[in-house]
Amino acid sequence: MAPQTELRQRQVPKTDNVAAVKQAYTWQEVAQHNTAASAWIIIRGKVYDVTEWAKKHPGGQEMVILHSGREATDTFDSYHPFSDKAESILAKYEIGTFTGPTEFPTFKPDTGFYKECRKRVGEYFKKNKLHPQDGFPGLWRMAIVFSIAGLSLYGMNFTTIYPLQLFCAVVFGVCQALPLLHVMHDSSHASYTNKPFFQYIVGRFAMDWFAGGSMVSWLNQHVVGHHIYTNVAGSDPDLPVDFSGDVRRIVERQVFQPLYAFQYLYLPPLYGVLGLKFRIQDFTETFGTHTNGPIRVNPHALSTWISLICSKSFWAFYRIYIPLAVLGMPIKTFLALFFLAEFVTGWYLAFNFQVSHVSTECGYPCGQEATMAIQDEWAVSQVKTSVDYAHGSWFTTFMAGALNYQVVHHLFPSVSQYHYPAIAPIVKDVCKEYNIKYAILPDFTTAFAAHMQHLRDMGKQGIPATVHMG
Numbered sequence: 357m358a359p360q361t362e363l364r365q366r367q368v369p370k371t372d373n374v375a376a377v378k379q380a381y382t383w384q385e386v387a388q389h390n391t392a393a394s395a396w397i398i399i400r401g402k403v404y405d406v407t408e409w410a411k412k413h414p415g416g417q418e419m420v421i422l423h424s425g426r427e428a429t430d431t432f433d434s435y436h437p438f439s440d441k442a443e444s445i446l447a448k449y450e451i452g453t454f455t456g457p458t459e460f461p462t463f464k465p466d467t468g469f470y471k472e473c474r475k476r477v478g479e480y481f482k483k484n485k486l487h488p489q490d491g492f493p494g495l496w497r498m499a500i501v502f503s504i505a506g507l508s509l510y511g512m513n514f515t516t517i518y519p520l521q522l523f524c525a526v527v528f529g530v531c532q533a534l535p536l537l538h539v540m541h542d543s544s545h546a547s548y549t550n551k552p553f554f555q556y557i558v559g560r561f562a563m564d565w566f567a568g569g570s571m572v573s574w575l576n577q578h579v580v581g582h583h584i585y586t587n588v589a590g591s592d593p594d595l596p597v598d599f600s601g602d603v604r605r606i607v608e609r610q611v612f613q614p615l616y617a618f619q620y621l622y623l624p625p626l627y628g629v630l631g632l633k634f635r636i637q638d639f640t641e642t643f644g645t646h647t648n649g650p651i652r653v654n655p656h657a658l659s660t661w662i663s664l665i666c667s668k669s670f671w672a673f674y675r676i677y678i679p680l681a682v683l684g685m686p687i688k689t690f691l692a693l694f695f696l697a698e699f700v701t702g703w704y705l706a707f708n709f710q711v712s713h714v715s716t717e718c719g720y721p722c723g724q725e726a727t728m729a730i731q732d733e734w735a736v737s738q739v740k741t742s743v744d745y746a747h748g749s750w751f752t753t754f755m756a757g758a759l760n761y762q763v764v765h766h767l768f769p770s771v772s773q774y775h776y777p778a779i780a781p782i783v784k785d786v787c788k789e790y791n792i793k794y795a796i797l798p799d800f801t802t803a804f805a806a807h808m809q810h811l812r813d814m815g816k817q818g819i820p821a822t823v824h825m826g
């Protein structure tokens with residue numbers, strides 16, 4: 357990937373976009389226009405200057421700027437699934453065509469499967485007079501979770517009964533993860549509410565201020581990278597990027613190391629450091645090198661830097677400074693409680709994420725060899741690279757933030773998770789008609805076992821992972 361400083365910028369006449377001279381642009385040239393001052397985007401082989409439209413975007417300016425300077429066809433379709441209005445508006449901003457090789461592998465165009473899914477799910481919302489971005493159930497549920505988190509935080513800091521403090525640390529660790537799976541996750545996909553400002557506040561409060569993470573990092577990793585290039589080796593930030601030295605072996609393209617024979621033993625404990633690892637990568641990668649795995653991170657505004665520093669400082673203040681400096685908690689006690697809570701959060705999040713995509717039930721496009729063309733359509737690939745479990749269990753759905761309906765989430769990220777149980781049968785019927793296997797496991801235990809089996813399979817030299825997708 358060529359550094360942005362070395363890219364040659366083409367100037368477009370500052371006239372109305374409709375009248376602008378149509379030119380052919382490479383992805384490197386489009387990549388230069390990745391800020392609020394100049395935002396270009398590639399959709400279906402055409403280049404659009406959406407700088408002015410970003411300010412008027414109903415879903416908020418952030419989502420447009422986040423995807424500026426990139427190819428965003430599948431993102432555009434999955435975030436406007438029930439209306440053609442966005443397509444008609446977009447046409448007014450065309451400035452040229454896309455040419456040359458692509459930055460990341462591309463999918464085949466939709467031949468009808470995704471169109472049919474969108475049609476039927478859209479009819480469901482219209483018939484039942486429901487709004488896709490209705491996250492109200494998450495508001496009162498998370499109010500309860502935050503209340504429990506507050507009580508457990510009090511128990512850690514103000515009680516002197518050590519076993520009770522440890523119990524409170526575990527409870528706090530779970531309560532730190534749940535808002536991230538619920539309101540933060542939905543907010544990051546603009547599916548929590550149709551009010552961008554409220555969505556921004558709720559999402560940032562849960563991720564940045566309460567958990568000490570960074571929504572900016574999450575948006576680049578999860579929304580820009582993982583959701584489009586799911587399980588695509590070399591493109592999905594959730595998969596190993598270094599094919600010769602990563603601690604995990606997930607796809608066959610990775611160079612085998614003898615250590616991988618034991619990855620099913622050493623990886624689960626390491627999942628506990630997930631939260632701590634991400635907080636460090638916020639600085640070293642997202643805000644430092646402007647990368648998130650293979651994903652380019654667009655430049656940050658000054659306000660974004662200020663927000664990062666303030667939220668991290670607040671988190672350190674209430675999680676570290678108050679217990680140690682204000683309450684005088686012994687350092688050994690503090691470290692035990694702090695790391696126990698953080699490891700519980702890390703394990704909780706990691707296990708929920710891993711069983712959905714790193715499994716014997718999932719496919720891995722480009723997992724065996726590098727290619728710039730994927731054999732499936734984007735929507736079909738989403739079904740094949742995801743696995744569901746425990747359909748019909750309200751308890752599992754709540755505790756997993758509806759990640760047990762992973763296929764539905766990937767096909768309709770702009771729909772609130774609280775609609776997934778009702779939508780899943782619709783998607784399942786369309787999959788059956790198009791002869792696409794929709795993997796649904798009976799419960800989390802079975803899903804976890806499939807994840808562990810994949811780790812075992814990939815730890816055996818010369819033995820490919822067992823994939824049941826066919």
